[in-house]
Amino acid sequence: MALRDRLAADERHDEDNDLAKVYRERLLEEIDVDELARLSPAQRRVRLERVLSRLLSVDGPVLSARERGALVQRITDDALGLGVLEPLLADESITEIMVNGPDDVFVERYGKVERVPARFASAEQLYQTIDRIVSQVNRRVDESSPMVDARLPSGERVNVIIPPLALDGPTLTIRRFPTPYRMGELVDRGTLDVTTASLLAACVRARLNIVVSGGTGSGKTTFLNALSGLIPDHERIVTIEDAAELSLQQGHVVRLESRPANVEGRGAVAIRDLVRNALRMRPDRIIVGEVRGGETLDMLQAMNTGHDGSVATVHANTARDALGRLETLASMSELDLPSATLRDQINSAIDLVVHLERAQDGSRRVLEVQAVTSRRREEYALTPLMRFVAEPLGPDRTVAGRFVPEPVPDDLLERLHRAGETVLTASAPAGPGEPVAAGGAS
Ligand SMILES: Nc1ncnc2c1ncn2[C@@H]1O[C@H](COP(=O)(O)OP(=O)(O)O)[C@@H](O)[C@H]1O
Ligand SMILES: [Mg+2]
Numbered sequence: 001m002a003l004r005d006r007l008a009a010d011e012r013h014d015e016d017n018d019l020a021k022v023y024r025e026r027l028l029e030e031i032d033v034d035e036l037a038r039l040s041p042a043q044r045r046v047r048l049e050r051v052l053s054r055l056l057s058v059d060g061p062v063l064s065a066r067e068r069g070a071l072v073q074r075i076t077d078d079a080l081g082l083g084v085l086e087p088l089l090a091d092e093s094i095t096e097i098m099v100n101g102p103d104d105v106f107v108e109r110y111g112k113v114e115r116v117p118a119r120f121a122s123a124e125q126l127y128q129t130i131d132r133i134v135s136q137v138n139r140r141v142d143e144s145s146p147m148v149d150a151r152l153p154s155g156e157r158v159n160v161i162i163p164p165l166a167l168d169g170p171t172l173t174i175r176r177f178p179t180p181y182r183m184g185e186l187v188d189r190g191t192l193d194v195t196t197a198s199l200l201a202a203c204v205r206a207r208l209n210i211v212v213s214g215g216t217g218s219g220k221t222t223f224l225n226a227l228s229g230l231i232p233d234h235e236r237i238v239t240i241e242d243a244a245e246l247s248l249q250q251g252h253v254v255r256l257e258s259r260p261a262n263v264e265g266r267g268a269v270a271i272r273d274l275v276r277n278a279l280r281m282r283p284d285r286i287i288v289g290e291v292r293g294g295e296t297l298d299m300l301q302a303m304n305t306g307h308d309g310s311v312a313t314v315h316a317n318t319a320r321d322a323l324g325r326l327e328t329l330a331s332m333s334e335l336d337l338p339s340a341t342l343r344d345q346i347n348s349a350i351d352l353v354v355h356l357e358r359a360q361d362g363s364r365r366v367l368e369v370q371a372v373t374s375r376r377r378e379e380y381a382l383t384p385l386m387r388f389v390a391e392p393l394g395p396d397r398t399v400a401g402r403f404v405p406e407p408v409p410d411d412l413l414e415r416l417h418r419a420g421e422t423v424l425t426a427s428a429p430a431g432p433g434e435p436v437a438a439g440g441a442s
Pocket of ligand 1: 191
């Protein structure tokens with residue numbers, strides 16, 4: 001922006017600010033705060049808008065209908081909620097809001113960060129907004145606790161850090177979690193094919209224990225969410241995460257989130273405490289966001305003691321590597337178990353590994369689905385159910401290829417069959433009229 005335009009915009013901004021300030025004060029004089037407190041949020045907004053419009057029509061400046069509407073909205077947003085942040089929060093395409101002091105607001109849309117014209121009238125107003133946000137979760141930001149990280153009741157994750165730690169003013173970061181993809185949408189996006197999705201849907205309904213593996217950002221959590229979406233609605237699901245990201249649509253879901261230690265180093269609740277607690281909650285399914293340590297052993301034991309149909313993610317480079325990682329992580333528990341014992345646990349607990357990858361072109365895909373076919377203390381043996389076969393990278397550098405199904409081992413077919421699932425497989429093509437993965441995938 002040219003300097004002249006910038007100055008003009010600043011002036012205009014100041015004028016708007018003055019006007020907003022005058023009418024905000026008039027509004028506060030006019031309304032009965034006690035009465036307002038008895039109204040619902042929606043009624044409160046209507047009441048404020050009505051009073052404001054009247055004030056403006058009596059002695060306000062000449063404004064176009066649009067200008068007046070914008071001013072009314074701005075003042076009510078301010079009086080009621082999060083001021084200049086309200087329109088950004090209302091915009092579904094925004095996944096992250098970053099406020100670096102009162103004059104610098106950035107947002108992320110579709111993975112791109114851009115600056116937006118929103119500004120706070122002053123650092124004071126930004127502090128008020130921050131107070132409003134963190135007071136929702138009974139937290140406070142001040143010199144004695146200059147950093148706050150919290151999840152809002154509405155699901156967003158909020159981080160605040162203020163001066164003197166932040167040099168350019170109070171800094172606020174709001175991360176939202178967009179509505180996650182359902183399995184059908186992942187098929188539409190080419191993350192996997194419909195045959196594999198149907199097979200996985202049958203496996204989820206048949207209560208197989210499934211591990212989703214992949215690197216950071218490969219889409220594990222997203223896939224876990226979609227898989228969990230295939231769990232029948234009446235089942236009691238307990239989810240366990242470090243920072244709650246899953247969002248399940250079923251009616252009977254209990255969400256647990258671990259907690260770091262406080263400033264005195266006390267009060268930490270680890271994933272493994274939550275896994276153990278979950279076992280006493282009569283869960284039908286336990287879903288662990290990501291296993292990173294000794295809790296892996298508790299999860300394996302849970303899977304082996306009647307809590308089948310559970311799902312978790314693990315960071316790994318291949319499906320085979322995922323089993324090795326589980327073994328390493330399980331060995332981090334305080335129980336010093338020999339490797340063969342851990343292998344036994346893993347062989348009997350884990351039925352399937354779904355491995356994802358983020359390709360060079362940024363696309364995320366299921367690279368392999370493998371059934372664990374080793375038993376007891378045997379070395380791990382995996383049988384592929386599906387493999388993605390990539391074509392050589394073309395000039396446009398986008399990744400293409402085919403999802404190639406493999407015959408489903410008889411044991412697994414039989415297990416699915418016992419659970420009432422019929423699957424279309426490479427080895428057992430469904431005859432005419434036979435249902436394909438009863439219930440469908442999406
Ligand atoms: N199949 C997919 N197609 C497109 N985008 C995806 C897919 N899976 C994940 N994403 C996006 O990629 C990012 C990382 O996904 P996430 O599931 O958190 O990965 P991970 O848990 O492996 O670190 C998120 O922004 C998510 O929306
Ligand atoms: Mg994740």
